[in-house]
Amino acid sequence: MKGLILSGGLGTRLRPLTYSQQKQLIPVGNKPVLFYAIEDLIEAGIKDIGIIVGPNKEQVMETVKSIDWDANIEFIYQPEPRGIAHAIIVAEEFLDGKPFVMYLGDNLLKEGIVKHVNDFSKSDAEASILLSEVSNPEEFGIAQLNEKNEIVKLIEKPKEPPSNFAVIGIYMFRPAIFRAVKEIKPSWRNQLEIVDAIQWLIDHGYKVKSAFVKGWWKDTGKPEDIIHANRLVLDEINETKNLGTLINSKINGRVVIEENAIIENSLIKGPAIIGKNCKIIDSYIGPYTSVGNNCEIIDTEIEDSVVMEGTKIRGIKRIVESLIGRNAEISINNEYPRGHKMVIGDNSRVRI
DSSP states (O other): OEEEEOOOSOOOTTTHHHHSSSGGSSSSSSSSSHHHHHHHHHHOOOOOOEEEEOTTTTHHHHHHSSSSSEEEEEEOSSSSSSOHHHHHHTTTHHHTTOOOEETTTTTTTTOHHHHHHHHHHHHOOOOEEEEEEEGGGGGEEEEEETTTTTTTEEEEESSSSSSOOOEEEEEEEEEHHHHHHHHHHOOTSSSOOOOHHHHHHHHHTTEEEEEEEOEEEEEESSSSHHHHHHHHTTOOOOOOOSSSSSEEEEEESSSEETTTTEEEEEEEEEEEEOOTOOESSOOOEEHOOOHHHHEESSOOEEESEOTTTTOEESSSSSSEEEEEEOOOOEEOOOOOOSSOOOOOOOTHHHHH
């Protein structure tokens, strides 16, 4: 089998962060979300992986190439985001008629996909769709199943959902999907929808099975989703690892401190992760916080937050549930006239 990861799109729900970086590169637990998808495919024995890239293709390619993956990875350019089914058309030459796993690159899945790939390989199904039960089915693509857990109908964000079984964005296909994506028509969004392609398979007599994920699953499409995903990933830390330098400081709970980090006169309470070359001075880093590489946090309290690389925070007494982008600077204004001074991008949210 081959693997196809979607890492294009505009990420409008994560602006302003996605004005400057691709949404699948936003870190969770100090690792780009995209890397979790790559790791899941490799763990499932898939070593031939194509990554769909869009407007920020150079950024994605550079980030992925920074790691020596145990796989052959190719990049496939999709000039504009015309739908998930369109991505299959763009990748047809790479996929070369082989069965494949398609993985939306902003998904996080605790259990991985090994069992699901093995089950699909042994089956006679033309497609298999991973599902998860959700409490808000009207916000997702929803599957209606028969007594054999075969999919009989897919409905995108229904007003009256027939079930609460959400389509999570990880699919397994055999070659009939190549015909299906070419037979369907664009939706009202002018996109080729994958739910329409799968429905085409069902309507033309192909077997489409489903499988439910165990453990947590997270779609990281919005800022609050990133923060929640960060909690879930940090909860998987099972021991403390300190590769930095502690000076008159304490660590409580499960904390990872990477190389060359300096922690001085501070308290780090886990689960938390501090990146390489960080300086944490006179500060409190609380649970469920990830601090990226090369950050400085001085005289500040922060918890339940994601701080991306290169950021400097000084003299802020309390930061909670925040998503802070790369190379940001946050400090107290000690000059006249006093007051809050800000440069805020489009679609930002600030609470003071």
